[in-house]
Amino acid sequence: MYGSTDRSMPQRFLILILECIFLLIAFWFLFMEGNQFFHLPKGDVTRNIVLFAFSIITFFRMNYMVFFLLRRGITWGEALNVPFAFALYFIGFSILGGIVDKPIDSIDSFAIFIFLAGSGINSLSEILRDVWKQDKRNKGKLYTGGLFKYAVHINYFGDLVWVSGFALLTRNGWSIIIPIALFCLFVFYNIPVHDRYMRGKYGEPFRQYERGTKKLIPFIY
Numbered sequence: 001m002y003g004s005t006d007r008s009m010p011q012r013f014l015i016l017i018l019e020c021i022f023l024l025i026a027f028w029f030l031f032m033e034g035n036q037f038f039h040l041p042k043g044d045v046t047r048n049i050v051l052f053a054f055s056i057i058t059f060f061r062m063n064y065m066v067f068f069l070l071r072r073g074i075t076w077g078e079a080l081n082v083p084f085a086f087a088l089y090f091i092g093f094s095i096l097g098g099i100v101d102k103p104i105d106s107i108d109s110f111a112i113f114i115f116l117a118g119s120g121i122n123s124l125s126e127i128l129r130d131v132w133k134q135d136k137r138n139k140g141k142l143y144t145g146g147l148f149k150y151a152v153h154i155n156y157f158g159d160l161v162w163v164s165g166f167a168l169l170t171r172n173g174w175s176i177i178i179p180i181a182l183f184c185l186f187v188f189y190n191i192p193v194h195d196r197y198m199r200g201k202y203g204e205p206f207r208q209y210e211r212g213t214k215k216l217i218p219f220i221y
Contacts, residue, residue: 006073012066015074018083019059019090026055026094035098043098047169050104051097054115054166055090061123062086069130088178089166097170111168118161121147125155142202144209150218152210153194156186157217186216 028034030048035041066074128146132138147154163182167175198206215221 008074008079011074011076011079014079015066015083016063019062019086022083022087022090023055023059026052026090029091029094030098035095040095041099041101043100044103046104047100047102047108047171048094048098050108050112051094051169054169055094057119058086058089058162058166061119065123065126069126071130085182089163092178093166093170093175096172096175100171102171108169108171111165113165115162115165115169118158118163118165120158121161122155122158125158142198142205142209144213149213151214151216153186153191153216154218156190160186160216191215 025034030043030052035043125147129143129148132143132145151157160179160183164179167179195206195210
């Protein structure tokens with residue numbers, strides 16, 4: 001729904017409500033013996049606390065973007081598909097990590113670092129772009145500053161980093177499927193669709209920008 005200025009408030013509130021439900025399910029599993037309901041092992045308490053903290057941080061960041069930074073319209077399809085991804089993060093990672101009875105160690109410290117780094121990259125890139133766009137002198141212009149000078153889709157890169165940190169914190173090998181799937185989704189769907197829209201909207205300025213800038217991963221790809 002690129003280009004639409006419809007506020008889509010019902011869709012935005014649907015995303016909020018669904019994410020609240022997913023958070024409650026994650027809390028139930030991590031702290032209210034949900035694992036015993038499914039006859040699964042009980043995980044480490046400290047790990048469970050950090051897992052839920054990750055979900056809370058992601059919840060607030062996501063909804064700040066949905067209600068304040070995302071100014072285009074949201075389709076009903078998006079309103080249902082986007083929360084599905086966060087169900088994987090909130091519930092999926094809670095289940096995968098909530099059954100691991102392993103004390104927090106240096107690997108988990110690294111997971112926390114890359115989760116926070118990825119969250120910062122994603123949010124800061126979006127906030128700086130929003131501030132730039134609010135300046136009427138920049139209306140109709142292509143934004144290539146801030147963190148976007150390092151990659152055309154630096155916000156997606158931030159997503160990939162924080163999701164990888166979330167997956168690593170679970171210390172469960174199955175979790176690697178989620179960041180790999182996210183990478184494939186970005187490379188084979190989101191980025192091509194977004195780039196086609198940007199070429200149509202900005203023409204040659206965007207073509208020059210993408211020719212001289214990495215697509216997703218700064219300095220690499």
